[in-house]
Amino acid sequence: MQSMARHLQVVALVLLVLLDAAAAGTTTASSSTVVAGMVFCDQCKDGARGLFDYPLYGARVAIQCGGGDSPLTVRECNTNWFGGFSVRMEGTPEMNRCTARVVQATGHCGAATPTAPRELTLAFRMLGLALYTVPPLLSQPLRAMDFCPAPPVALAPSSSSSPLAPPPVSPPLPPLWRRRPRRLPPIWTPTLPKPEPPVETTTTPPPPPPQGSACTFDKWAEIGLHGCNWKVVTPNTTVAMAFGPAAAQRYGSEMTLREALEGRGDMYRTLLREATAALLNAYYNAPAAGFLYPTTASVIDHMNGALLGSPERVLLEGARFRRANSGGGRITKIPCDLTPCT
Structure with missing residues (x-):
């Protein structure tokens, strides 16, 4: 299913590239390079695209090359209503070592620092057109939304890191003729304790369900x-x-x-x-x-x-x-x- 979704996303990006080229009055016969992708609002701050994430409109995306602490920004663009972006450049430069990242988001997903940049991948190269795609870019709010599921609690490691010691070995029993005869223990009559009166326990009723509100x-x-x-x-x-x-x-x-x-x-x-x-x-x-x-x-x-x-x-x-x-x-x-x- 993930592979099929990936292929559908590439097909959608190809259509987006062709529509942008037609709107600009150009054809695929000219040598050009296009970088395309999508931006989502990571509402649950889990670092992956999930059920509650939606395409982010108006986010600013930068294409950067060179690596290091201060990479060179070669192009910038904004996402459309469907969260997609497309950057077209003349010629066919090598973009395998370039990245795309969100530099400015919108709404409550633009309050926190954007996530790390994602590397570009060459989707295809034909008829003078090179298409590079990027995995979905994520922008996160300051805190996860209230409707997000709670993260799993990690179990604490055991305090004892040393391996278990082997059980002690008991010494072998002496031969039967050297054993001492066993003496029977004295007869012991237990004294039964007096029964205590039963203690009355009161059960606490469960808390009432939360009271809802519905207003016109x-x-x-x-x-x-x-x-x-x-x-x-x-x-x-x-x-x-x-x-x-x-x-x-x-x-x-x-x-x-x-x-x-x-x-x-x-x-x-x-x-x-x-x-x-x-x-x-x-x-x-x-x-x-x-x-x-x-x-x-x-x-x-x-x-x-x-x-x-x-x-x-x-x-x-x-x-x-x-x-x-x-x-x-x-x-x-x-x-x-x-x-x-x-």
Whole structure:
């Protein structure tokens, strides 16, 4: 599966290179070199691309050569909406000893220091075109997100590093005729202790499950708009950053979550309004609190499925989001419990 995914990524990068060349008015007959790759936001800070990582838009990538403590930067470019980047250079220089790294990221994944550079690999060379690819580049936030799984706990090594000593060897028994006769022990009558009265033990009842909160879009606009109840995202976070490329194509790159809560009159604006309230409720609740969408990833997946589906799917997902925001939980009805901001 990893090999197939690698081949699909190379094919996608080749298509991206050809589209960029066509847009620039050039053909593959001219001698040129292209470096292509993708940048992801490593939300769990595990150093590898995982389920919760998403393509990072607007990240600044530098192509550097020379090695050492101060390599030479030959080209820089920004990633597109799908997290991809493509750098084209005239001629066919040797790029095997060059690297690519993220020098400036965006959003909460741009707060921490970017990861180490990755080496370039020659994918193919034909018709005067040399394509170099790079493994996925990762940019990390200051700390891992709350929904990430906990890392495994390493067992402490044993304090005793010396090998086990062999068991002692008992001396051989003397011959039977030299053994002394055994004396029987005296008869001993045990004294039974007096039974003690039973001790009453009280069992502590298990703690109650965490109380969840489900609030509609108007409650978030009225009580939580000042930001004291917002987690991870803010009212000024863009819809494109919160929901990804599909939402950016539908609603543009400038609309904020504050504006998304005011959507009315159109089924796609209604879907965005209810999905934004569901996303805020998922960030506000713990996974076991009983909210219908236990994680923010489930809200984003249903939102993208509706945007890429039929109009009937848009109406259905909007109704499901509205039911969850109105308190419809997995077990019982959930109240709205937002702290008024001062």
